[in-house]
Amino acid sequence: HPGTGAVHIQLGSALGDARDNTGPRQGSQGRSHGHSHGEAAAALEDAPADSEEHGGSSLSELRYLLQWLHKSLPYLLILCVKLIMQHLIGISLGIGLLTTYAYANKSIVNQVFLRERCSKLQCTWLLLYLTGSSLLLYYTFHSQALYYSLIFLNPTVDFMNFWEVLWIVGVTDFILKFLFMGFKCFILLVPSFIMSFKSKGYWYMLLEELCQYYRLFVPIPVWFRFLIAHGELDSVLGWTLGILLGLLYLILKLLSFFGQLRNFRQVLRIFFTRPHYGVPASKRQCSESDDICSICQAEFQKPILLICQHTFCEECISLWFNREKTCPLCRTVISDHVNKWKDGATSMHLQIF
Incomplete structure (x- = not known):
């Protein structure tokens, strides 16, 4: 009222204006959030597409390589035949030398085994x-x-x-x-x-x-x-x-x-x-093994008693330790190394360099 000097504030219009002002801001924020989510989704969709494209290019390169090999195979075969013809004597002689080595090596090992x-x-x-x-x-x-x-x-x-x-x-x-x-x-x-x-x-x-x-x-x-x-x-x-x-x-x-x-x-x-693997066995120790060697299944010849108290022929156990380190019966470690090449074998390794 004018007489009382009161000041009237129109809250309704102020609230309305505030709602009118916040409306555009929320709309713009919603649009910005929507835009950012859209870009993220597009990026996620593009990543598999890039990987698929990269995998497809690798497969295509491999396919082209296989196609080139397939087309070039007849020419490569012709080239190989030409190289074989140029070095026919050397290749034939190499096969002959390898065959001679294999035959002689196997025969010598067999003869050593027969004793x-x-x-x-x-x-x-x-x-x-x-x-x-x-x-x-x-x-x-x-x-x-x-x-x-x-x-x-x-x-x-x-x-x-x-x-x-x-x-x-x-x-x-x-x-x-x-x-x-x-x-x-x-x-x-x-x-x-x-x-x-x-x-x-x-x-x-x-x-x-x-x-x-x-x-x-x-x-x-x-x-x-x-x-x-x-x-x-x-x-x-x-x-x-x-x-x-x-x-x-x-x-x-x-x-x-x-x-x-x-x-x-x-x-x-x-x-x-000439390391020894044991000590000479007595008659009593041999009789405990029925006077039969477990390796050759015959009577003992120069019996040897190992540290594990098993008795064998000296020659038999020496041949055994050419390839093994342990006792044939109880697998107790007797030797600290394997005596390679005592069986008469020759190394197959070709010393080129």
Whole structure:
């Protein structure tokens, strides 16, 4: 009322204006939140699409590669046949050398296993066969003087050709195997009353370790000469690169030498000390086993009592410990190492480098 001087505030209009003002703000916030949620959803939808596209491109590349191989297969076969024709002599000779090695190695191992039933005629045949094969090979390729590699000299071949180097190294490695196999045949021919089967086993082991150690050094002159040859780079750069490659090769061979030196020393120690696996057994101890060896199923010959109190023939248990460390009956550990190569076997490893 005008008379009272009261001040009237129109709350209704103010609240209405406030509602009118907040309405647009809430609408704009709703639109902004809706827009952000829309962008997130679109991003999530685009991620699988990108991964599917990447996976599809990888599959398409693999498909193109397979198609190229399928189309190129006839040409690759033609190329392989051409390479085989160019190196037919070398491939045929390699197969022949590998077959000779496998046959001789298996025969020697069988003869060592037979012990007193070993065939002297078979051992003589193996010795003549290995000798004849080696001499025939060197006579056929006498112009190349391949036998020079056996004494660290250079054969009369082109050292610039990689395949010629592989030829020299491969042939020399097989011939060295044949040579030491021949030594094993000589030991097989020695009568048992002169050299016992146990002693023969130690000789087989020593010969095989010597063979592997000698084969480690034989390829060095051949590969070194091949690496230092500069070829078309007849300049300071080619000469320097060749020297660096040769020195790197010598360093790697030196590391390999020291790696095998420990094993070679251990073999020499075993060969000269001839470790014993037990003590001679008494008659009472043999009678406890019914005087029958559990390995050969025959009467004891030089019976040996192990630390586990089991008795065996000396020769039988020596052959057993060529491959095992434990007792055949109770599996008690008797030996701290396996005497490899005492069975007359020759390593199949081809010493290329």
